[in-house]
Amino acid sequence: MMKKNNAIIFENVCFAYKKNIILENVILSIKKGEFASIVGPNGGGKTTLLKLILGLIKPDSGNILVLGNLPGQARERVGYMPQYAYLDMNFPATVKDVVLMGRLSKKRFWFSKDDRIKAIEAIEEMRMTAYINKGFNELSGGQKQRVLIARALCSNPEILLLDEPTASVDNETEEALFSILEKLNKRMTILIVSHDLGFVSKYVKSVICVNRRVVIHPTSLINGAMIKDIYRSDLKMVRHDHRCSDKGHNYD
């Protein structure tokens, strides 16, 4: 395998939780500069895949390389946005306080001027400057997600991992978010966990299907058989990239 051009490599990775096999023989390589959406059913192992990349859990067998290192050693170069729903919604913190967390380091106790500048830049990049001194708990779901992405950004990561950044967000907000991510994709690899396969943004280059097994497809090749295979049931696919006439259309 070409190790230099790959951001993330999985070689025969297995992971089980209390005798339940979550991921089985995962072979995966994600190129630098990739913009991939991780999809699959609930409990299929999407979040497990992210946690393996972050080194929060260890595989039972197989090897994982992140930017050429073991997952735990590459953490400083990976930005991570967790699902916001599990955070305490009443926690007293401003947007700036939350984003500055992305500059935490074991080497220094206090934030430097540089840390603050980086945080302000990241907030600007996510177009949240107007809210910088607002309470985190006063924001809407979509705004919270942007703040958490800014927090992941301000350590200048080479890989950005986003866990359900589009959960409970309307289409317009999602579109705006993806146009920001497209810009970011020019300087970093992006992986997004999404709960639905029916809709992936046009900016996404590949889809990683996770349901115990893991398969990666370029988005241009996605078809119904593939979805059926990964979900193990019949589903209807919705296409968003073309308009149909008043009479409907006969696209299969």
Added chain:
Amino acid sequence: MIDFFRIIFDPDNLFLKYAFIMGGFASISFGIIGTFVTTKRIGYLAGAISHSVFGGIGLALYLQVNMGLMWFDPILGALLAAILAALIVGLVSIYAGEREDTIIGIIWAVGMAAGILFIDGTPGYFNLGSYLFGDILLISGKDLLYVGVLNILVFGTTVIFFNSFFGVCFDSEFAFLRGINTSFFYIFLLILTALTIVLMVRIVGIILVIAMLTIPPAIASFFAKRLWQMMLYSVLFCALFTWAGLWISYSLCLSSGPTIIILSGAAYLIILCIHKLLR
């Protein structure tokens, strides 16, 4: 009110003066640690620690009377029990997973029961109420010194490690990914909580101490936008309730601990109602 101030400065009422200073002093550690306990949602763990303290007090009394170890002061027993409980409770909550609340509940009850059995086995009469609900008559100059040292420790470590504590309380997993030793800071926080509880037992007792750790921060959270603001407001509310409670309890001849708690609880209810109505 003016009468009350005259009484405080009356040298014959030294205990009241001590209680008053102690109340103000204690509020600093209470407000800071209480804010951590509330935002990290470890009130239940703090409850287990405070009840385990009783086991230590019982052991100390037992050793003093039965074994003649007079240097084994109840406060020393309480301190050892609290730190031990903090370590156990911390490790359990890091490693036990889903069964955390069951195990914490067991530690809570076993610590308390051990204390009662030790005291059963100790000849003589002990006023258990003063440990359970606090007794300001027992406050001495030595206690003020202890609380002063505790304040320096709590305030100092909070200032130095503020960002790490913030990370551990708000999003521990993320803080861990940024290289923070979250388990260390979590246990450290529990030990500071344990120390605060022990030194405050004099005022409100081990059963009521948990209310003083949670009510002022709960009120402060209505007004605070940032973590340090919540700490500051908690300290102020805590001092206000303690002083007002001492004054009321002295004027009406009531127990000081319960008076302070009822006053705080009532204030919380009223502020909660106003807050809901204004929304």
